[in-house]
Amino acid sequence: MYYTSKIEDTVRIPPHRFDEPVEEVAIEELNDAYVGKIDKKMGLMVTVKDIEDLGVGRVIMGDGAAYHTVTFNALFFKPELHEVIDGEVIEIAEFGAFVRIGPMDGLVHVSQVTDDYITYDGKRGALLGKESKKTLEEGNKVRARVVALSLKGRSSKEIKIGLTMRQPGLGRFEWIEKEKRKKKK
Structure with missing residues (x-):
């Protein structure tokens, strides 16, 4: 069974990607971090569908990357017992x-x-x-x-x-x- 879920997290945008569209980079970075991972309640994360809210980026001293608070929709696959x-x-x-x-x-x-x-x-x-x-x-x-x-x-x-x-x-x-x-x- 496929499920969608809204998730809030922080995404790191590396400095070498600042010239690219922020939302596209955020989706790629989230997919790299989460796709293929298992959540016991939701199942296997298949993909990040879209971003609902992308907050203003913050730079942390010594890193140079921008950290954005993000709310996104993700698609999960979880087989159910007796399905x-x-x-x-x-x-x-x-x-x-x-x-x-x-x-x-x-x-x-x-x-x-x-x-x-x-x-x-x-x-x-x-x-x-x-x-x-x-x-x-x-x-x-x-x-x-x-x-x-x-x-x-x-x-x-x-x-x-x-x-x-x-x-x-x-x-x-x-x-x-x-x-x-x-x-x-």
């Missing part, structure tokens, strides 16, 4: 599939792919259902539910997101469509 999300399989491993969901990655463990017995085909880089003949490969679009979530840490690499595709209406998009057609008949 249904769409994503793309970016990697297949023996133990499951990594799925890109927005700016983060989650893991669908082999036990959570389908109700079928799953085997790993290393040559194809695919997970295969024994009886159903369902396959899951890199590049497949999937729908999954968030079943485990840990936002501990300071960056997106330290986040743990557990996903399942075993419930009705979840799985590879082709599987979902096939089930819909089956129910119509």
Whole structure:
């Protein structure tokens, strides 16, 4: 889920950038400082959308940079427990599939792919259902539910997101469509 939040802070404008538009420099500096960082309540900061208020700059002795009090709007991404999300399989491993969901990655463990017995085909880089003949490969679009979530840490690499595709209406998009057609008949 994406959220916007209003944040107040101080931004440092380096002296070598004084000749550039202050608001543009402030957005760049804020993005450099915050994008990719985790806030436990808001999630992963994706970008600074805009600046609402940029105060008068103050120079601190011995630094030379201008410090501005700023109020800005930021975009955050935070998956919620039990949220249904769409994503793309970016990697297949023996133990499951990594799925890109927005700016983060989650893991669908082999036990959570389908109700079928799953085997790993290393040559194809695919997970295969024994009886159903369902396959899951890199590049497949999937729908999954968030079943485990840990936002501990300071960056997106330290986040743990557990996903399942075993419930009705979840799985590879082709599987979902096939089930819909089956129910119509």
